[in-house]
Amino acid sequence: QVQLQESGPGLVKPSQTLSLTCTVSGGSITTNYYYWSWIRQPPGKGLEWMGAIAYSGSTYYSPSLKSRTSISRDTSKNQFTLQLSSVTPEDTAVYYCARAGTIVIVTPSQGSWGQGTQVTVSS
Numbered sequence: 001q002v003q004l005q006e007s008g009p010g011l012v013k014p015s016q017t018l019s020l021t022c023t024v025s026g027g028s029i030t031t032n033y034y035y036w037s038w039i040r041q042p043p044g045k046g047l048e049w050m051g052a053i054a055y056s057g058s059t060y061y062s063p064s065l066k067s068r069t070s071i072s073r074d075t076s077k078n079q080f081t082l083q084l085s086s087v088t089p090e091d092t093a094v095y096y097c098a099r100a101g102t103i104v105i106v107t108p109s110q111g112s113w114g115q116g117t118q119v120t121v122s123s
Helices: none
Strands: 003-007 018-025 035-041 048-054 059-061 069-074 079-084 093-100 117-121
Touching: 003 093, 018 035, 018 093, 018 117, 048 069, 048 079, 059 069, 079 093
Parallel strands: none
Antiparallel strands: 003 018, 018 079, 035 048, 035 093, 048 059, 069 079, 093 117
């Protein structure tokens, strides 16, 4: 059974770049035809899909975050990474990584999710 684990700093200063890594075990990130996503949930708000990287390495981004988001992968480590630039306090959220058979994932019932990691943007 695939397992995903998010890691990264819990506190980021405004204007800096947020970087998170998702480490995958029990399955390869290059396996056809899975998509590996980042999703976040700000306090008191719903889940927001941010973007995904496909088994092929192709990337897809939410239009609202595309200008600030980059997703990459390290197949040798079976990891994929989120970078979100120019963060503000509005980027404070619990960040999740997930695997699904679709590009966009918005509910936990879709695929396999990590447990999530809290990121706070504050000076």
